[in-house]
Amino acid sequence: MNEKILVVDDNDEIRNIVTLYLKNSNFEIYEASTGREALDFLRKNNISLMILDIMMPELDGIEVLKSIGNDRDYPIIFLSARSSVKDKIEGLYLGADDYLAKPFDPGELVARVIALLRRNNRKLDNNIVKIGNLSWDKYKRLIYKDENLLNLRSKEYELLTMFMTTPGKVFTKQEIYENLWQEYYFEDDNTIMVHISNLREKIEDNPKSPTKIITIRGLGYMLRKE
Known part of the structure; x- marks a missing residue:
C-alpha cells in the first residue's frame, strides 16, 4: 500500500x-x-x-x-x-x-x-471517466490528457464533458448550443465552431486533422469512442 x-x-x-x-x-x-x-x-x-x-x-x-x-x-x-x-x-x-x-x-x-x-x-x-488518453475526474471537475491537466475555459469544460458522457453519440449543433447556453438555437454555427476549434487545440495531437472530436457533415459533432 x-x-x-x-x-x-x-x-x-x-x-x-x-x-x-x-x-x-x-x-x-x-x-x-x-x-x-x-x-x-x-x-x-x-x-x-x-x-x-x-x-x-x-x-x-x-x-x-x-x-x-x-x-x-x-x-x-x-x-x-x-x-x-x-x-x-x-x-x-x-x-x-x-x-x-x-x-x-x-x-x-x-x-x-x-x-x-x-x-x-x-x-x-x-468518479473517473476515461476515453482514450483523456481522463475526467467528475468529483474534482478536472480533465487530463496523458495525465497532464487541461486548462479549459468553462464552456470548453461543459462541451468536452458532454461529449465524454456519451462518446460515439453525434450531437447536433442545436443540441450543443442549447446544452451550453441554455437558450434557443438561432443557427449560430460560428459560436459553436469557435468552441470546437479551441477545444481541438487542447486535446488533439494534430488539431488540423482531428481524430477525437469528429465533424459529421450535415449533423454535428461527436467524440470518437475509443
Missing part, C-alpha cells in the same frame, strides 16, 4: 502506537500534534485518510474539520475520549466518516482504516 495517512493527536503515546501499527501495515504515515499543524500540512500535501483526535488544545478536531470543509476526497476517522452515543452522532453529522472511542484497540483502528480506504477508492474510481 502507498496510501498516505495523517495522524493528528496531541498525545505522543497514542500517536506513536497508531503510527507503529499503521507502518506495520505498509502505510505511509505523517504526524501532527496540533490542529494548526495538521492544517498547515494539508495545505501543502495530499493524503488518503486522516485520523483526527477531537479533544485537543488550541484548535480541536471539530474546528479542524470545519476548516477543511466538505470539499475533500479523503475519509476522516474521529478519535475521542468521549464515548457517548450523542458524541458519536455529533461527530458523524459534522462530517467524520467513522468514530472510535478511546481507549481503542490499535488492530481495530487498522481494520477500519483499510475498510474506509477500500470504500473510498471504489468511490473515486467511479
Whole structure:
C-alpha cells in the first residue's frame, strides 16, 4: 500500500502506537500534534485518510474539520475520549466518516482504516471517466490528457464533458448550443465552431486533422469512442 495517512493527536503515546501499527501495515504515515499543524500540512500535501483526535488544545478536531470543509476526497476517522452515543452522532453529522472511542484497540483502528480506504477508492474510481488518453475526474471537475491537466475555459469544460458522457453519440449543433447556453438555437454555427476549434487545440495531437472530436457533415459533432 502507498496510501498516505495523517495522524493528528496531541498525545505522543497514542500517536506513536497508531503510527507503529499503521507502518506495520505498509502505510505511509505523517504526524501532527496540533490542529494548526495538521492544517498547515494539508495545505501543502495530499493524503488518503486522516485520523483526527477531537479533544485537543488550541484548535480541536471539530474546528479542524470545519476548516477543511466538505470539499475533500479523503475519509476522516474521529478519535475521542468521549464515548457517548450523542458524541458519536455529533461527530458523524459534522462530517467524520467513522468514530472510535478511546481507549481503542490499535488492530481495530487498522481494520477500519483499510475498510474506509477500500470504500473510498471504489468511490473515486467511479468518479473517473476515461476515453482514450483523456481522463475526467467528475468529483474534482478536472480533465487530463496523458495525465497532464487541461486548462479549459468553462464552456470548453461543459462541451468536452458532454461529449465524454456519451462518446460515439453525434450531437447536433442545436443540441450543443442549447446544452451550453441554455437558450434557443438561432443557427449560430460560428459560436459553436469557435468552441470546437479551441477545444481541438487542447486535446488533439494534430488539431488540423482531428481524430477525437469528429465533424459529421450535415449533423454535428461527436467524440470518437475509443
